[in-house]
Amino acid sequence: xxxxxxxQPRWKSALYFALFVLPALALYGLFFLYPFAQxxxxxxxxxxxxxxxxxxxxxxSEFESKxxxxxxxxxxxxxxxxxxxxxxxxxxYKRYAATGLTRYRLQHLMRVAGYQPDxxxxxxxxxxxxxxxxxxxxxxxxxMFTQVNYNADSDLPATIPKTDFEKGFLAKLVNPQDRQLALxxxxxxxxxxxxxxxxxxxxxxxxxxxxxxxxKQKIVRSEKVDDLLSAVKEAGLKxxxxxxxxxxDAFVKSNPLxxxxxxxxxxxxxxxxRLGSLKRLLAATWVRQRFEMGVVGFTIFFTIFNVLLSNLLxxxxxxxxxxxxxxxxxxxxxxxxxxxxxxxxxxxIWSLVFYNLLPALTGIDKxxxxxxxxxxxxxxxxxxxxxxxxxxxYLAGLSNIPTDVLEAASIDxxxxxxxxRYITLPLLxxxxxxxxxxxxxxxxxxFDLMYAMVGPSGYALGTVPFxxxxxxxxFAKKLAGLATAKAILLFLAIALITGIQLSITKRREVQM
Amino acid sequence: xxxxxxxxxxxxxxxxxxxxxxxxxxYYKQEIQAGLKTLTDAFxxxxxxxxxxxxxxxxxxxxxxxxxxxxxxxxxxxxxxxYSRIFEYAQKGYLVDLSREPVLAKVIPSALPAVTWxxxxxxxxMDFAGIGIIYNKDxxxxxxxxxxxxxxxxxxxxxxxxxxxxxxxxGLLKENWSIGHxxxxxxxxxxxxxGIPVTKFIADMDAGKTSYGVVDTGKLFSIIDFYRAxxxxxxxxxxxxxxxxxxxxxxxxxxxxxxxxxxxxxxxxPSLNCGxxxxxxxxxxxxxxxxxxxxxxxAISSQASAEKQxxxxxxxxxxxxxxxVRIWTRDCKLTSDFKGADLSALQSPFRELMSTVAKSGAYPxxxxxxxxxxxxxxxxxxxxxxxxxxxxxxxxxSDIDRIWREAxxx
Numbered sequence: 075x076x077x078x079x080x081x082q083p084r085w086k087s088a089l090y091f092a093l094f095v096l097p098a099l100a101l102y103g104l105f106f107l108y109p110f111a112q113x114x115x116x117x118x119x120x121x122x123x124x125x126x127x128x129x130x131x132x133x134x135s136e137f138e139s140k141x142x143x144x145x146x147x148x149x150x151x152x153x154x155x156x157x158x159x160x161x162x163x164x165x166x167y168k169r170y171a172a173t174g175l176t177r178y179r180l181q182h183l184m185r186v187a188g189y190q191p192d193x194x195x196x197x198x199x200x201x202x203x204x205x206x207x208x209x210x211x212x213x214x215x216x217x218m219f220t221q222v223n224y225n226a227d228s229d230l231p232a233t234i235p236k237t238d239f240e241k242g243f244l245a246k247l248v249n250p251q252d253r254q255l256a257l258x259x260x261x262x263x264x265x266x267x268x269x270x271x272x273x274x275x276x277x278x279x280x281x282x283x284x285x286x287x288x289x290k291q292k293i294v295r296s297e298k299v300d301d302l303l304s305a306v307k308e309a310g311l312k313x314x315x316x317x318x319x320x321x322x323d324a325f326v327k328s329n330p331l332x333x334x335x336x337x338x339x340x341x342x343x344x345x346x347x348r349l350g351s352l353k354r355l356l357a358a359t360w361v362r363q364r365f366e367m368g369v370v371g372f373t374i375f376f377t378i379f380n381v382l383l384s385n386l387l388x389x390x391x392x393x394x395x396x397x398x399x400x401x402x403x404x405x406x407x408x409x410x411x412x413x414x415x416x417x418x419x420x421x422x423i424w425s426l427v428f429y430n431l432l433p434a435l436t437g438i439d440k441x442x443x444x445x446x447x448x449x450x451x452x453x454x455x456x457x458x459x460x461x462x463x464x465x466x467x468y469l470a471g472l473s474n475i476p477t478d479v480l481e482a483a484s485i486d487x488x489x490x491x492x493x494x495r496y497i498t499l500p501l502l503x504x505x506x507x508x509x510x511x512x513x514x515x516x517x518x519x520x521f522d523l524m525y526a527m528v529g530p531s532g533y534a535l536g537t538v539p540f541x542x543x544x545x546x547x548x549f550a551k552k553l554a555g556l557a558t559a560k561a562i563l564l565f566l567a568i569a570l571i572t573g574i575q576l577s578i579t580k581r582r583e584v585q586m
Numbered sequence: 587x588x589x590x591x592x593x594x595x596x597x598x599x600x601x602x603x604x605x606x607x608x609x610x611x612x613y614y615k616q617e618i619q620a621g622l623k624t625l626t627d628a629f630x631x632x633x634x635x636x637x638x639x640x641x642x643x644x645x646x647x648x649x650x651x652x653x654x655x656x657x658x659x660x661x662x663x664x665x666x667x668x669y670s671r672i673f674e675y676a677q678k679g680y681l682v683d684l685s686r687e688p689v690l691a692k693v694i695p696s697a698l699p700a701v702t703w704x705x706x707x708x709x710x711x712m713d714f715a716g717i718g719i720i721y722n723k724d725x726x727x728x729x730x731x732x733x734x735x736x737x738x739x740x741x742x743x744x745x746x747x748x749x750x751x752x753x754x755x756x757g758l759l760k761e762n763w764s765i766g767h768x769x770x771x772x773x774x775x776x777x778x779x780x781g782i783p784v785t786k787f788i789a790d791m792d793a794g795k796t797s798y799g800v801v802d803t804g805k806l807f808s809i810i811d812f813y814r815a816x817x818x819x820x821x822x823x824x825x826x827x828x829x830x831x832x833x834x835x836x837x838x839x840x841x842x843x844x845x846x847x848x849x850x851x852x853x854x855x856p857s858l859n860c861g862x863x864x865x866x867x868x869x870x871x872x873x874x875x876x877x878x879x880x881x882x883x884x885a886i887s888s889q890a891s892a893e894k895q896x897x898x899x900x901x902x903x904x905x906x907x908x909x910x911v912r913i914w915t916r917d918c919k920l921t922s923d924f925k926g927a928d929l930s931a932l933q934s935p936f937r938e939l940m941s942t943v944a945k946s947g948a949y950p951x952x953x954x955x956x957x958x959x960x961x962x963x964x965x966x967x968x969x970x971x972x973x974x975x976x977x978x979x980x981x982x983x984s985d986i987d988r989i990w991r992e993a994x995x996x
Contacts, residue, residue, distance in 0.1 A: 124652045130679030151755045164683065171658045171889035226802035276745055283738060296736065296869040429823050443760065443822030445974065530761040534974035537821035549649035550962035556714055578977045
């Protein structure tokens with residue numbers, strides 16, 4: 075009975091419930107449950123993101139046969155006709171913007187009439203099936219692709235980096251003659267392979283373009299030179315000497331060339347023809363099989379490394395600050411500062427670092443533009459931004475550990491690693507729980523950093539996270555239904571992964 | 587007494603709001619923010635009952651607009667890009683048919699296809715924009731070079747610059763839109779080489795009867811490779827800002843861009859002396875034309891009430907007045923699509939564009955006629971993937987074909 079006095083009167087708790095919990099629940103329903111249900115509904119349609127569910131204008135006959143005549147109730151029909159008006163100019167039924175309850179009633183009427191626009195149609199599980207059976211873009215899934223470094227239709231590259239030339243090209247040539255050919259064209263200068271000037275296609279072509287008959291006298295039309303050059307190049311790629319000769323013969327015969335000019339044209343053509351053999355070889359050999367993480371892979375990659383690194387860094391920063399350093403407060407602020415910045419500002423700062431500062435310091439040109447580096451750099455920036463936040467949580471956790479326990483242990487002679495292992499870590503599990511939860515869910519749904527740092531080149535770099543892919547599907551590809559299905563799947567994945575994480579770490583929490 | 591006062595005030599407010607129409611204009615051209623304000627203010631001065639507030643959505647403008655359309659909250663006046671954008675919204679019923687508006691008759695006829703869907707006009711063409719080579723006349727003069735009129739001359743110019751340590755083209759590969767424009771520019775030129783009209787190509791693609799590779803694809807990709815090889819080494823890291831800085835600072839001699847970039851470059855370096863020529867794809871100079879078309883248009887939302895639609899139509903009609911055209915060309919720094927418009931207020935590269943197009947015609951902006959996904963994903967991501975060596979030439983063509991097919995099948 076002693077307890078009863080401490081319990082609030084029943085009416086009071088009912089009042090609190092009505093005052094605080096009910097409005098919260100109502101808002102939760104309005105701003106989370108309802109949109110979420112809408113999302114699930116949309117994920118089962120082929121909506122393009124633009125087609126209205128309630129048509130704005132329909133030809134008279136279609137409006138009558140598909141909607142009006144299918145409404146059994148007279149009051150519904152007259153309601154519909156109060157919203158729609160027949161435009162005598164083009165014979166279409168039209169409506170103005172419908173909002174609020176009007177919108178709901180109209181949607182209801184469309185359901186009663188069984189009307190579905192072509193691009194807002196229920197398609198069942200089609201979107202989900204498409205995602206799971208490899209039906210969306212290849213770049214969504216982890217996959218292998220062939221990186222072709224040179225296109226045989228183009229001029230030979232003026233320079234090729236040493237490692238690319240030696241490992242990517244030369245080492246793959248089994249035929250000694252081919253190796254000889256490659257080294258005949260390219261020579262090593264200052265750590266880069268350069269195309270020898272005499273094989274520069276532009277200069278060779280100039281021997282034809284600058285023939286007096288073409289350049290000065292202009293009695294040979296430029297189309298003729300174009301035709302000759304493209305025929306010779308084509309023959310060169312096929313190694314077809316006969317076609318090359320035929321093209322040169324035709325050019326010499328059909329144009330009034332002096333014999334010196336004819337001779338020069340022929341020798342230039344032969345030279346261009348020779349380029350073809352190396353072009354063929356380079357295009358076929360200088361290729362690389364590469365692994366591409368894809369949208370799903372990159373999201374997982376980003377999550378794993380971001381969770382690992384930002385938690386480790388946050389934890390060690392917290393340990394260091396908790397050790398009683400003098401400038402603890404100042405340092406805490408400094409480490410937390412990146413988190414106060416907006417992601418867009420963070421992206422801007424780091425873009426400057428990667429574009430201006432690092433190339434100047436290291437002499438390495440490409441940072442964010444290099445597909446091998448970009449994913450790591452993005453992780454780096456995210457860790458830089460997030461570690462300070464996690465550090466604060468760990469610090470709070472550390473300050474909750476009673477000092478008497480630690481002091482008792484150190485008087486007993488336990489070493490620092492042992493204290494860390496047997497006292498600090500177990501007592502810090504609640505902090506780990508919350509930090510892991512926050513970092514995992516944030517990583518899986520990250521968007522702004524990649525959008526700001528590599529937004530429009532994300533697919534070329536392979537740094538498109540799941541949410542950005544959803545955004546692109548919905549608004550650029552006009553696949554709102556598919557995008558929503560992806561969003562629902564992402565939600566389920568986050569719920570599942572964080573659910574498992576919570577249940578594991580919660581079990582390890584110890585009570586003092 | 588108090589009650590009466592409140593009643594009077596309330597009545598005044600109601601009457602006031604009933605007689606004054608408040609319109610909202612949705613626009614994406616952030617560079618004309620100040621000009622549009624001048625324009626709408628001048629309109630309100632002429633039409634005291636109508637005020638227009640401005641709503642700017644500069645990035646991913648269409649994402650926001652489609653979201654607003656779907657939620658039934660479109661602005662009354664909509665600035666929209668030509669062709670596909672308009673057709674998509676017209677098809678769903680979001681736009682007002684403007685065919686019978688007298689103002690459409692004041693538009694130059696060649697601008698009308700950009701707003702015509704199913705034989706009706708759904709927007710008012712406002713400006714004409716061109717993509718080509720913006721070049722630094724001073725650097726060209728320094729090396730005694732003339733603006734290239736053929737592909738061979740372009741190659742020669744590029745070689746001279748490279749030999750002298752000047753970057754021929756200011757790079758921009760970090761963002762995919764510019765290289766996306768470029769691939770369609772060359773592609774549209776090459777269609778002309780094959781004698782295929784753009785409209786026929788688009789119709790055949792829509793019907794699944796042809797392929798994007800119907801042109802000389804060897805040439806298409808070798809020109810892209812040439813373009814890439816003559817950019818900055820780290821062009822993959824250069825976005826529009828870096829491109830503008832490189833060009834305005836005289837580090838590079840040319841940039842392949844629309845004239846909208848001219849304003850930015852001249853803003854950074856007011857002493858810049860620029861010329862504007864078509865990107866020459868061919869060695870026959872008569873085949874080289876500007877890639878130019880109607881860029882922005884104004885449409886009216888069918889979701890607006892009849893009164894607001896009428897007010898918005900008044901605004902469109904007003905735009906054809908000489909006073910409005912002057913504000914448009916002088917303050918918004920854009921060309922005009924009205925017949926006999928006075929273009930004297932335009933800057934010189936714009937006049938070069940207009941006079942060249944008047945003389946030798948232009949290639950239409952085919953990319954505006956592609957289905958949105960085919961341009962956004964197929965062309966933009968495709969071309970960027972190609973220069974990043976993620977995709978082969980064949981991949982790019984087959985991806986565009988597939989995405990185009992899927993977009994039309996829906």
